[in-house]
Amino acid sequence: MTARGAPGDVGDLAMASLTSSAALVEAVAARQRRLLDAAKASGRAAVFIYSAAAHSLLATDGVWWASGFKPMGECALGIAPDGSFELWVSPSGDLSRAEDAVGARAAGVSDVFVAAAAWLARCGLRGGEVLFCGTDKISVRRYPSAAAVFGEHDGTGDRLLLELARRRDKVELAHALEAARIAELGFARLLEEIRPGLGEFAVVAILDGILRELGSQDNFVLISASQRNRSVHPPTERTVERGDVLLAEISPSVGGMFTQICRSVTIGRPGPSIARDYELLDAAFEAGRVACVPGGPVRAAALAMDAVLTGAGFGDYCRPPYMRARGHGLGIGSVLPGDVTVSTPEIFAEGDYFVLHPNQYLPTSGYLLCGEPVVVEPGGARLMSSRRGELASVGV
Amino acid sequence: MKHGRTTWDRAVLPPDEFEERRLAVERVLESIGAVAVVGFADSSRPGLVGYLSNYLTAGALATLICVPGVEATLVAGLGGGRDHPFIKGTSYVQDVRWFPQLGAGISQVLAEHGVAEGRLALAGFDDCLNRARADGVLAALAAYEVVTFDDAFDALRRTKRERELGVMRAARAVLDEAGSAFSASLQESGEVHGALIVAERVAKLRGCRDFRALALARDGSLRPWPEGGTGSTSWSNDPFAVYLAAEYLGYWADLGVSAPDQGETSWCVRALEAAQAALQIGSSGASLQVALRDRLGAAVEQITLEATGIGLTLDEAPRLSNDESALAREGDVVCLRVWAKDGRTSSVVTRQVLVGERGCTPLEGSSPA
Numbered sequence: 001m002t003a004r005g006a007p008g009d010v011g012d013l014a015m016a017s018l019t020s021s022a023a024l025v026e027a028v029a030a031r032q033r034r035l036l037d038a039a040k041a042s043g044r045a046a047v048f049i050y051s052a053a054a055h056s057l058l059a060t061d062g063v064w065w066a067s068g069f070k071p072m073g074e075c076a077l078g079i080a081p082d083g084s085f086e087l088w089v090s091p092s093g094d095l096s097r098a099e100d101a102v103g104a105r106a107a108g109v110s111d112v113f114v115a116a117a118a119w120l121a122r123c124g125l126r127g128g129e130v131l132f133c134g135t136d137k138i139s140v141r142r143y144p145s146a147a148a149v150f151g152e153h154d155g156t157g158d159r160l161l162l163e164l165a166r167r168r169d170k171v172e173l174a175h176a177l178e179a180a181r182i183a184e185l186g187f188a189r190l191l192e193e194i195r196p197g198l199g200e201f202a203v204v205a206i207l208d209g210i211l212r213e214l215g216s217q218d219n220f221v222l223i224s225a226s227q228r229n230r231s232v233h234p235p236t237e238r239t240v241e242r243g244d245v246l247l248a249e250i251s252p253s254v255g256g257m258f259t260q261i262c263r264s265v266t267i268g269r270p271g272p273s274i275a276r277d278y279e280l281l282d283a284a285f286e287a288g289r290v291a292c293v294p295g296g297p298v299r300a301a302a303l304a305m306d307a308v309l310t311g312a313g314f315g316d317y318c319r320p321p322y323m324r325a326r327g328h329g330l331g332i333g334s335v336l337p338g339d340v341t342v343s344t345p346e347i348f349a350e351g352d353y354f355v356l357h358p359n360q361y362l363p364t365s366g367y368l369l370c371g372e373p374v375v376v377e378p379g380g381a382r383l384m385s386s387r388r389g390e391l392a393s394v395g396v
Numbered sequence: 397m398k399h400g401r402t403t404w405d406r407a408v409l410p411p412d413e414f415e416e417r418r419l420a421v422e423r424v425l426e427s428i429g430a431v432a433v434v435g436f437a438d439s440s441r442p443g444l445v446g447y448l449s450n451y452l453t454a455g456a457l458a459t460l461i462c463v464p465g466v467e468a469t470l471v472a473g474l475g476g477g478r479d480h481p482f483i484k485g486t487s488y489v490q491d492v493r494w495f496p497q498l499g500a501g502i503s504q505v506l507a508e509h510g511v512a513e514g515r516l517a518l519a520g521f522d523d524c525l526n527r528a529r530a531d532g533v534l535a536a537l538a539a540y541e542v543v544t545f546d547d548a549f550d551a552l553r554r555t556k557r558e559r560e561l562g563v564m565r566a567a568r569a570v571l572d573e574a575g576s577a578f579s580a581s582l583q584e585s586g587e588v589h590g591a592l593i594v595a596e597r598v599a600k601l602r603g604c605r606d607f608r609a610l611a612l613a614r615d616g617s618l619r620p621w622p623e624g625g626t627g628s629t630s631w632s633n634d635p636f637a638v639y640l641a642a643e644y645l646g647y648w649a650d651l652g653v654s655a656p657d658q659g660e661t662s663w664c665v666r667a668l669e670a671a672q673a674a675l676q677i678g679s680s681g682a683s684l685q686v687a688l689r690d691r692l693g694a695a696v697e698q699i700t701l702e703a704t705g706i707g708l709t710l711d712e713a714p715r716l717s718n719d720e721s722a723l724a725r726e727g728d729v730v731c732l733r734v735w736a737k738d739g740r741t742s743s744v745v746t747r748q749v750l751v752g753e754r755g756c757t758p759l760e761g762s763s764p765a
Contacts (some may be wrong), residue, residue, distance in 0.1 A: 054440065056455050057397065070623050140530045141522035151556050155528070201401035205600030209398075214595045224482075233482035234402035234454060237603070262625040311477040320476025 007108035021100075024255070027171040028068045030332070035066060036079050038164055039131035039157075046078040046125055047163070048116060048150065050134035052142075057220040057251055057258050058328060058335060062133045062161050062365075064256055065333030069101035074142075076112040078119045079132075088115040113145040120149065133157040145243055163296070165333025166289040167351035168257075172331065173375065173384075176353060180373050180385045182214040182252045183261045187389075194394045196242055196267060200224055200235035216252030220260075223248045225267070230368035231321075232359065242268040242395060247369045256332040260355035261373030261385055265392040274365040278391040281370040284308040284358035286389070288326060289374065292381035294350040295373065301381075302326040302342045305358045329354040330373065337376075353384070354377040398439055398643070400452045401567045403651055408566070413559045414488040417448055422464040424548050431514035433545050435460040435555055442646060442708045443520040444549055445470070451487040452605070457524060460489065461502055461537035463509040467491055471501055498529065499535060499536025506540075517545035519682050529594040550554055550713040554705060555727035560647065561750070564707065564729065565759060567604075567644035570750060571651045574599040574607075575640060578653060588612075588631040592638065599642045606643040612636055612654075616740030637742045639733075641710055648710045650731065652744030664736040664743040667692060667699045671732045672749055675703070675756045679724040681716040699736050706731035706748060724751050729759060 013369045032047075039047045051063035053071040063075045067086075073090040080086075084104055089098040092108025099106050109115040120127060127150035135155050138146050168176065189210045194203060206225050211219050222232045225246040233249040240246055244267045251260040266274060290303040292298075305326050306318040317323070329335035330353055337354060357371025372382035372388060419517045421444070425433055437445025437458045445460040446452050449470055449618065459471040470489040473479040479494045495501025504510070517535060521530065534542065556564065559632055578595035584590060588611055596607045596669065609621040612632040621631075637654040654664070667688055674687030703716040706729060714722040716730065724730065728751040736743045749756040 054438070055397075056439070058455070072620050072623075093618070096613075096615055097619050111480050138526055139523050139527055140527060143527045199401070201403075201603060202601055204399060204401075205597050208600055209593050209597040210598070212622065213590075218397055219399070220397045230481050231478045233479060234399055236403050236485070237401060321478045321480070324474060324476050324478050343677065 004154065017163035023171055024068045027169050028066060031066050032079050032085060034164055036083060036223055038160055042131065044131040046123060047082045047127045047131045049077045050137055051075045052137045060335055061332055067102055067163055069098050070256060074112055076116060078116060081125050086119055088112045104303060113149050117149045127151045131157045133161040145265055162336050163336045166336040166349055168331060168353045172257055175257035176259055176384055179252050179254040179257055179259035182211060182216050183259050184248045184385055185214055186211045187250055187261060187263055196240055196395060198240050199237045199239060204235045211252045213256065218253045220258060222247065230361065232369060233365050240267055245274060247367060249369060255351055258330045259373045259384065261389060262357045262359055262369035263389050263392060264368045265394060267395050269396050270391060270393055275391060277362045277365040278368055278370065280312050281358045281360060281368055285356060285370055286357055288358060291381040292376050293346055294376055294378060295347055296348050298337045298340055298344045298346040298348055300340050302340050306342065317361060323359060325355050326358055327356040346375050356381060398606040400600045401603045402486060402605055404450045408563055408645065409559055411488060414448060414450065419435050420552060421448065424552055425464060425517060428548060429515050430517040431511050432463040432506060433517040433519060436520035440523045441520055441523055446646055446708055449487045449489040451483060452547055461505045463511055466509050469493060469505045471495060503536045513539050515736035516540035516542050518542055520543040521547050543560065554713050556707060558730050563645050563647045564649060567649035570599060570602040570604060570644050571640060571642045571649045574642065575600060575651045575653050585672055586633055588633050588636050595602060602645045604642040608641045610639040610740050612729060618742055635741045637744055639744045645680060648706055650710065650746045652746045654743040663692060663695050663698060664734050664745045667701065667734045668732055668745050668747055672703055672747065674758060675724060675730060675749060675751060676752060677724060677726050684716065699734060702733040703730055705729060726751055726753060
């Protein structure tokens, strides 16, 4: 069993200190410095980051990462050559919340690109002199406004931001640890509530409340059940009954850092095939975990997991539609290393944060979930959860 | 993140409802000379995809390809087909696919139905796609004359169908229950944050897929819950104001709960009544503002009125308060939202109304079965 590291791994500061405003402000300032330095190294004088406030588990938000402010409407942030910055917030009624994050640097605006144009003029810059991050967030409708101010940008800034932010800083990791703690506690409490007759959606409703009480700010959840799951999916009104296997992808977030734990629960005593198949997935997880080393190919982790399953005779099922990916990145500024698949060209870097999961359909028991949030270290991925999950059972 | 009950309630929205919607869309296509329509949807904008298929994506882009007279094709999921059996269970459209290159996939489907050229209508294209993806789609559709379907679809969608109205009434009833649970919990605990957790749980247990809230913070601002605060310490418990919204079977309802109690004499309620009394066929946002000023006098400065359509989104046509050219017409469902600010106190009340021949009437809640 691979336990997560001690609090010292994120410095001597307690969780409360690391997620305090002061620590976050310091972290954000450091992120902006790194980004501006990278822009200048690439021949640009300043940085512009755009957000459409379309938040999701798999997407980043550069404005949020570089300011500590979670946009609820179209927002943008400009970092000038001298390191000063401005945050343009819409709707303007959200200004006070932005001021909590960045003080007087925030301005409520009706159009972020109009604000950006004025900022460029004040800085004496042309649009082409700015590193543009977030081109992938701009809709077709808004693109003409962006292009009118900044000209055409090819997405170089988007990738640079992903690379720069991929080593999650101490504040991000502290948030991720807290989110993992909430996920594990929430799952433990959920097990006390699950009973036959509950609809899948009722299980989610109960879980949502638990996670909120524990401090989760958002939550991505897939919970479904079947006597033989074909996949995991959003909850329907199907009721949970004895003999079912309930699958739960539980992904609360703190400060924008999502975590994810993947759990399987039998309603009643697990059959021998399910227990055996879960052990197989658990072994696959461990094989994948040790393959997550800095400088190593991400696909090696997927191949390592596939090898365990192939060795057990399930090689034909190590592909869609029987599975999707062996994991995926999590974060605000970066979701590298991206999807953990056998075909990805990505390379692991120390500090990569993602969920590793050999979630899989097996013909002998159906789809099962098994996964933990991890961070890449020299000896392999370290768990961000307190312990590896186990096949759970309720109503035995 | 949307993750509540995800289902196709065939009793409330039966297959014939989607068939009739399809026929209505096809009539509009014929009127504009389009050979087909392609709709794009994301988690915030279900658009044509949700309207014609019942499929509401919670994340990945969804695309619906509709050629008149043949079954539509839904392009959805994260790739690999793992989620397609589930998607088929919630969708009226059963031809569900995924393509690594969306544009090529759309072109392939159109070709399968013999549609190789002509006017192709696109819905949701401008809002759901980024430039890079849009360029790829347009390149694959170079053989067609591409036109937007957004305005035509908005016009079609403004008049809600009877079954849509039924679902919207049910959504409002569920939210009323959540609001009552919020009030009861707040009375017991004195804590807005905990009461909102209770409200969300009630809404989700009654089958809502999504629940959103704004709450009055201690600094007098209305903020998204829970992100706008730090647990229970940032929200104003007395006075308090919360704006609740919930999505039920794809349709939204909203509700304001405030204290001091927004009785009949409060500015908020008087503004709401004035707006409702003034709203009729041909009303504009400006005419509603005039009515407010006539009724409230100087107090109107403390009031913000929103008057927009509501349905598959919280803000849709007619956007009377945001679009100077928008005029109310018979059949519109308009959500009147009145926000009042008085120092560090805020209040909010909302009401969904149906514009009729002689004014408008509230869209009353009716409890779902």
